[in-house]
Amino acid sequence: xxxxxxxxxxxxxxxxxxxxxxxxxxxxxxxxxxxxxxxxxxxxxxxxxxxxxxxxxxxxxxxxxxxxxxxxxxxxxxxxxxxxxxxxxxxxxxxxxxxxxxxxxxxxxxxxxxxxxxxxxxxxxxxxxxxxxxxxxxxxxxxxxxxxxxxxxxxxxxxxxxxxxxxxxxxxxxxxxxxxxxxxxxxxx
Amino acid sequence: xxxxxxxxxxxxxxxxxxxxxxxxxxxxxxxxxxxxxxxxxxxxxxxxxxxxxxxxxxxxxxxxxxxxxxxxxxxxxxxxxxxxxxxxxxxxxxxxxxxxxxxxxxxxxxxxxxxxxxxxxxxxxxxxxxxxxxxxxxxxxxxxxxxxxxxxxxxxxxxxxxxxxxxxxxxxxxxxxxxxxxxxxxxxxxxxxxxxxxxxxxxxxxxxxxxxxxxxxxxxxxxxxxxxxxxxxxxxxxxxxxxxxxxxxxxxxxxxxxxxxxxxxxxxxxxxxxxxxxxxxxxxxxxxxxxxxxxxxxxxxxxxxxxxxxxxxxxxxxxxxxxxxxxx
Ligand code: HEM
Ligand code: SF4
Ligand code: SF4
Ligand code: SF4
Numbered sequence: 001x002x003x004x005x006x007x008x009x010x011x012x013x014x015x016x017x018x019x020x021x022x023x024x025x026x027x028x029x030x031x032x033x034x035x036x037x038x039x040x041x042x043x044x045x046x047x048x049x050x051x052x053x054x055x056x057x058x059x060x061x062x063x064x065x066x067x068x069x070x071x072x073x074x075x076x077x078x079x080x081x082x083x084x085x086x087x088x089x090x091x092x093x094x095x096x097x098x099x100x101x102x103x104x105x106x107x108x109x110x111x112x113x114x115x116x117x118x119x120x121x122x123x124x125x126x127x128x129x130x131x132x133x134x135x136x137x138x139x140x141x142x143x144x145x146x147x148x149x150x151x152x153x154x155x156x157x158x159x160x161x162x163x164x165x166x167x168x169x170x171x172x173x174x175x176x177x178x179x180x181x182x183x184x185x186x187x188x189x
Numbered sequence: 190x191x192x193x194x195x196x197x198x199x200x201x202x203x204x205x206x207x208x209x210x211x212x213x214x215x216x217x218x219x220x221x222x223x224x225x226x227x228x229x230x231x232x233x234x235x236x237x238x239x240x241x242x243x244x245x246x247x248x249x250x251x252x253x254x255x256x257x258x259x260x261x262x263x264x265x266x267x268x269x270x271x272x273x274x275x276x277x278x279x280x281x282x283x284x285x286x287x288x289x290x291x292x293x294x295x296x297x298x299x300x301x302x303x304x305x306x307x308x309x310x311x312x313x314x315x316x317x318x319x320x321x322x323x324x325x326x327x328x329x330x331x332x333x334x335x336x337x338x339x340x341x342x343x344x345x346x347x348x349x350x351x352x353x354x355x356x357x358x359x360x361x362x363x364x365x366x367x368x369x370x371x372x373x374x375x376x377x378x379x380x381x382x383x384x385x386x387x388x389x390x391x392x393x394x395x396x397x398x399x400x401x402x403x404x405x406x407x408x409x410x411x412x413x414x415x416x417x418x419x420x421x422x423x424x425x426x427x428x429x430x431x432x433x434x435x436x437x438x439x440x441x442x443x444x445x446x447x448x449x450x451x452x453x454x455x456x457x458x459x460x461x462x463x464x465x466x467x468x469x470x471x472x473x474x475x476x477x478x479x480x481x482x483x484x485x486x487x488x489x490x491x492x493x494x495x496x497x498x499x500x501x502x503x504x505x506x507x508x509x510x511x512x513x514x515x516x517x
Pocket of ligand 4: 022023024026027037038056120121122123125151152154
């Protein structure tokens, strides 16, 4: 099976926030007020060396969130995605502490340890409920993967900075780009 | 372990340009200061923050790096250790009592009850102790339940169980801390170490019923050396567990960083292991090992025989200074 990954080409990202909007729109049914699965961060804003990058869950292979969750909410799909079960989530926040990318987010801000059910990027692959069921839409948003489509955020990226798909394929696209950019001695990996 | 780094590394590498591309941008970059991919990468890896339109927690920082070994420390070391501290200690103690027998009162109960604890002392003991027991059980569920419990029960039951564990843990924390604070401050003066405590330790309090230890009755004041050890362990690790617990319980108040929260989790678990192991010993000593011991924390009085057998120096002292008070 494929191993699905994201890749963001910082040389192309123009901080338009199209991916953020696309995600919000696509997964609106599941997103409680204030929750944003994807965000664009610009470092060195307005200075030399400015760079923007779009970040969401990276669907880590040995996912720290999965290792740390006391309720054992997380599971891997055959596409290598890291998804979670909101019915088991106790809102403890451990996954947010452990995630290197700040992907897990909560509807409430930890007053007396209650944060509500964790939400994060699903790679537009829904959750453990039946594909395209109401329950899945309410809790996890869209399920494009089951329809054979790729994530909405990457599909709508105007500059094709954000790539989503099989790791092999997106890295070969990226490699090609770098070759065109004219660095003869670029070595991959 | 290495695998962890490799996999995360791979993800990161996929996210940006590879380090090998570091020179890519710099060849034409002479006229304008463009950051190379390598520079961007190293800034992000160092935890650079930036601007974002998102109001999500920690969203202005793309990558938070920390030592991923804490994850394995927690699942491979702390979780089994806490399980062992609870169940292992119970097994050891049951076997020990089977082999060794308990500490009987010589000559049986006198029937005369000596004043030892005030009603207030007894209440703060239970104010701390009952939540402590619940915190141990629910804490164990949070740390290790997914390994030793979840595989044997259904999904719905597990979800309810772990949720209940979290709720009980969160609410029991408050009375526990109250009890801890009152006990440590009000009882400390009777718990200061004395020279005779060393001798008590040498003969393990006289509780061993065989070999060279048999029939020994070492000196002890109001508290014996074992109780003092428990008291100070409870004071110190109770403080650590309360402080780390507060960080986890009120993230909105203290706003700890993610790494600090993970460190708090580790300190919390380490303290839990120590408190749990001591608690099991303490409970066994009070309920089965030392005949007549439990009465102290029920009525606040102890049998006269118990007082002279286990706390001879204290008993002599109250006899002498006239504070000895019998139950009427
Ligand atoms: C005898 C006392 C206590 C024991 C044995 C204990 C034990 C534990 C254990 C083993 C964990 C799981 C750690 C992990 O998963 O890595 C935990 C979690 C936690 N503990 Fe405690 N703890 C105690 C007291 C407290 C106190 C006093 C507080 C609060 C001030 C507290 C607050 C928490 C919180 C907030 C969590 C995180 C899970 C949650 O949100 O419920 N604990 N505890
Ligand atoms: S939530 Fe974080 S740790 Fe978990 S898979 Fe996504 S990026 Fe990795
Ligand atoms: S918040 Fe939910 S998903 Fe995250 S670690 Fe806690 S129980 Fe697991
Ligand atoms: S993959 Fe789907 S859920 Fe994840 S950030 Fe993109 S649009 Fe949002």
